[in-house]
Amino acid sequence: MKYCIVGAGSIGGFVGAKLALAGEDVTLVARGPNLQAIRAQGMRVIMHDGTEHVARDIRAAGTPAEAGAHDVVILGLKAHQVAAVAGDIAALCHKDTVIIPMQNGIPWWYFQRHGGEFDGRSVTSVDPEGAIAAAVDPQRLIGCVVYPACELAAPGVVRHIEGDRFPLGELDGSSTERVKAIAETFARAGLKSPILDNIRAEIWLKLWGNLTFNPISSLTHSTLVDICQFPLTRELAAAMMREAQAVASRLGITFRVTLEKRIAGAERVGKHKTSMLQDVEAGRDPEIYALVGSVIEVGRIVGEPTPHIEAVFALVKLLARTMREEKVYIRAHPFIG
Numbered sequence: 001m002k003y004c005i006v007g008a009g010s011i012g013g014f015v016g017a018k019l020a021l022a023g024e025d026v027t028l029v030a031r032g033p034n035l036q037a038i039r040a041q042g043m044r045v046i047m048h049d050g051t052e053h054v055a056r057d058i059r060a061a062g063t064p065a066e067a068g069a070h071d072v073v074i075l076g077l078k079a080h081q082v083a084a085v086a087g088d089i090a091a092l093c094h095k096d097t098v099i100i101p102m103q104n105g106i107p108w109w110y111f112q113r114h115g116g117e118f119d120g121r122s123v124t125s126v127d128p129e130g131a132i133a134a135a136v137d138p139q140r141l142i143g144c145v146v147y148p149a150c151e152l153a154a155p156g157v158v159r160h161i162e163g164d165r166f167p168l169g170e171l172d173g174s175s176t177e178r179v180k181a182i183a184e185t186f187a188r189a190g191l192k193s194p195i196l197d198n199i200r201a202e203i204w205l206k207l208w209g210n211l212t213f214n215p216i217s218s219l220t221h222s223t224l225v226d227i228c229q230f231p232l233t234r235e236l237a238a239a240m241m242r243e244a245q246a247v248a249s250r251l252g253i254t255f256r257v258t259l260e261k262r263i264a265g266a267e268r269v270g271k272h273k274t275s276m277l278q279d280v281e282a283g284r285d286p287e288i289y290a291l292v293g294s295v296i297e298v299g300r301i302v303g304e305p306t307p308h309i310e311a312v313f314a315l316v317k318l319l320a321r322t323m324r325e326e327k328v329y330i331r332a333h334p335f336i337g
Contacts, residue, residue, distance in 0.1 A: 012076020037156025105290030169199025283329030
């Protein structure tokens with residue numbers, strides 16, 4: 001199969017490089033210095049154990065139109081970046097193309113092929129104009145949850161921090177030949193991709209931590225272990241997680257791990273800066289709507305209050321507005337003297 005990854009950042013670059021190193025036909029859609037570096041020297045991956053691999057047999061395109069049609073399209077962009085390329089996705093597709101969004105948080109497609117009273121509802125916090133839903137046929141979609149932590153260390157260079165799991169699942173829970181084929185390809189590339197019959201439950205499990213640790217870290221400039229070991233932020237995270245669990249339960253979702261185990265898992269990651277904190281330090285828009293705002297929206301749809309989540313959301317929204325208006329990034333610096 002021919003794979004195209006739109007967005008060759010930390011996760012997109014990592015997945016693209018791993019697939020290419022396994023012999024798959026891969027095209028990365030990138031821009032700027034990253035595009036130039038990939039074209040010149042391929043995509044380099046520095047693994048968590050220090051080993052380095054360079055995917056030289058990998059194509060790079062500046063636009064979806066330049067990339068052309070592929071069998072599998074992976075959207076490696078952050079959730080708030082997808083709408084900007086929605087109109088270009090058709091250029092990547094033939095009649096049987098599969099699309100795998102690799103975004104954190106509640107996806108725009110959450111209620112597509114969902115069944116029940118909420119079937120077909122929009123999630124406007126991540127797709128406010130409906131541009132993504134209009135551009136992407138839900139029949140093309142396979143859900144995916146991204147567990148690895150990576151960072152774009154330099155143009156054309158991804159540093160892998162930890163993790164290799166990319167669970168996959170059809171939106172309706174069926175086990176199809178296409179999802180089996182993609183899972184097998186991922187496995188050959190060293191990526192663990194179990195096929196789940198309820199991908200939405202896995203989305204909530206990952207989001208359970210993201211909706212708490214990401215905004216708290218961006219506001220406090222603290223790492224995962226710091227948040228988990230400081231009693232007040234640990235309790236705030238737990239309160240937000242209890243609210244999210246109540247929202248998810250209204251949708252029939254059960255969590256396969258306890259709240260305390262989920263917090264303990266984050267603590268074990270150690271001195272890792274969340275993606276939202278990395279965005280704040282780099283002056284990029286933080287991913288607040290998919291990770292936090294969407295949970296508030298779904299809570300209102302199902303009639304479940306989320307006061308702690310809403311309070312933290314308000315603070316992060318103000319931080320994001322200040323960064324935009326003042327054109328600044330916010331980074332902690334060591335004391336001098």
